[in-house]
């Protein structure tokens with residue numbers, strides 16, 4: 001797809017130019033601990049090595065890499081955040097090692113290939129933002145044949161959930177539609193124009209907003225009502241853009257909770273720092289964004305509501321068809337097509353559900 | 361300035377493509393009544409005439425023009441809202457008169473010149489969105505020499521106000537900064553990186569957000585504490601882009617309330633429908649967005665906070681230097697430079713205030 005760079009800056013990069021947003025990421029303990037541990041428990045990957053940090057933001061991963069003994073770190077950042085990264089590098093006394101380069105990874109030319117590529121490229125549901133494209137581009141151009149990727153692996157998970165949100169959203173939608181009908185009446189009476197013909201498109205617009213857009217949530221583990229499935233696995237060393245631009249998975253999940261309500265699905269990801277087969281991590285580290293009572297992340301989970309909810313119970317089987325691809329209008333956003341069907345343990349099939357969702 | 365059309369769509373036009381947003385405008389009674397009255401109380405301007413509606417949105421002004429007897433209405437709309445406008449035109453039985461044209465006004469070619477240009481182009485503080493540029497362009501190309509502009513005149517107003525917002529925003533800012541200091545300490549202790557060097561830029565970013573961005577408010581008339589001044593007058597028939605791309609005004613305002621607090625300024629606009637000198641309105645109509653107890657509009661007022669507030673009283677004189685120009689990064693947004701000084705009736709001068717603001 002042809003990406004208009006200026007539009008991409010207006011839509012995407014703009015948020016990263018705010019320290020406020022970088023701080024949000026820097027305050028995510030789960031994220032920070034995972035990257036910190038991955039580096040400092042695997043110093044052999046960094047000590048005396050050359051490193052490329054794709055999208056350095058504030059510069060944090062580049063600075064840690066230097067502190068872990070890297071010989072040279074190239075820290076590439078597309079936005080003006082690069083200037084703050086440069087200041088931070090300097091005030092932390094690693095300016096002899098870390099070179100901050102302002103530019104798109106796709107355009108930057110390095111003087112050498114590197115031993116390690118480190119990057120925090122993960123968006124909601126792993127792939128939103130499509131930033132891994134830039135990591136792939138960097139890898140194919142700048143990673144030595146025996147180089148290591150940080151993180152090395154990534155997975156997307158999906159599980160059935162219960163949630164009060166369906167009802168809430170359905171109520172919101174109903175209220176908005178009631179208000180619309182009043183508006184149509186008023187406009188006819190007061191201003192002599194009949195807006196009735198717009199009822200259908202307005203309703204579609206609002207349904208899309210309330211029911212067909214996935215929601216950011218920090219789910220409680222007890223909202224997960226069935227077995228979770230891995231719907232995508234990525235080897236960061238070998239994945240191509242083609243491999244990640246579509247995620248298709250048919251899977252089934254067993255309900256593990258008695259007499260509950262299937263209200264939708266939660267999606268999340270984890271990434272692993274394992275080094276590579278012939279140069280493995282000394283200590284493997286995992287960063288998971290799964291539902292958790294006290295180790296939530298700023299990524300939360302993405303929730304896809306199904307409506308109306310279905311009554312389900314332990315032993316019921318939910319079969320799911322999942323398809324995710326990039327939005328035509330904005331390659332950094334995703335569209336999801338989701339179908340599901342519940343087979344009760346009696347063998348009885350509940351009415352199937354099928355809908356499109358937008359991950360925005 | 362060179363405007364990237366794609367970026368302009370991503371930043372600006374996108375919101376207008378939602379019926380939800382059009383409905384907000386269509387539910388603004390003050391706005392609707394003014395345009396409705398301006399048309400139906402001045403049918404002589406429409407009956408048997410050709411009309412151009414610049415930015416027709418849902419098509420409302422075009423439909424009214426047809427209902428008022430127009431022979432032909434060209435209804436130009438840049439976004440896909442044009443399709444809804446077309447449906448509305450049809451279902452209101454004016455498709456023989458109203459022709460909906462999807463496209464930017466700047467690009468559209470009409471088969472004839474028109475007698476009337478009608479448009480609802482006003483943004484916050486009148487000029488935000490810079491949509492009047494498109495009306496000027498339409499006027500210079502498509503209005504007959506004796507044509508009429510709807511509205512015909514516009515003014516921007518500015519007045520000193522009191523408000524609890526300064527304190528609130530100052531508190532918010534303080535909280536955010538306290539949190540920042542904790543973050544800096546944490547990051548040093550836990551992750552070995554000293555973020556201190558970013559304190560100044562973070563603080564600047566947050567001050568900009570909390571204190572140097574104008575705020576949307578529906579002010580109560582009793583929050584106005586001094587005489588209001590007109591800081592710009594526009595004759596829609598003759599104004600050029602040059603005339604409106606900068607607004608500069610030095611004025612003074614007398615405080616009209618006893619023992620109160622000067623917390624900032626409120627800015628708003630009004631527009632008038634007067635026809636033209638040689639073809640005047642039969643009944644002049646005004647649309648005002650001034651602070652009002654029960655005739656508020658979706659435009660509200662724009663509030664510029666000054667901090668700290670000054671104690672003022674009846675008879676004090678506030679002299680103000682106001683300058684507004686377009687943002688370099690986005691020609692539809694504005695930057696304001698505001699200076700003010702209070703001379704008490706005793707002759708005593710209070711410390712002057714000067715700041716930049718962003719109208720976003």
Ligand SMILES: Nc1ncnc2c1ncn2[C@@H]1O[C@H](CSCC[C@H](N)C(=O)O)[C@@H](O)[C@H]1O
Nearest residue numbers: 016055056057076077078103104105120134
């Ligand atoms: N193609 C590209 N080239 C350069 N920088 C990019 C990029 N795509 C995304 N980025 C930048 O990558 C950053 C991702 S956020 C992560 C920031 C930092 N590494 C940290 O872990 O805290 C953003 O600052 C974004 O502007």
Ligand SMILES: Nc1ncnc2c1ncn2[C@@H]1O[C@H](CSCC[C@H](N)C(=O)O)[C@@H](O)[C@H]1O
Nearest residue numbers: 376415416417436437438463464465480494
């Ligand atoms: N240069 C341009 N060309 C065409 N349409 C434009 C335009 N600039 C703004 N618009 C459109 O003008 C509309 C302004 S909002 C007003 C809509 C309608 N006339 C009403 O009064 O309810 C938006 O729908 C916007 O998309």
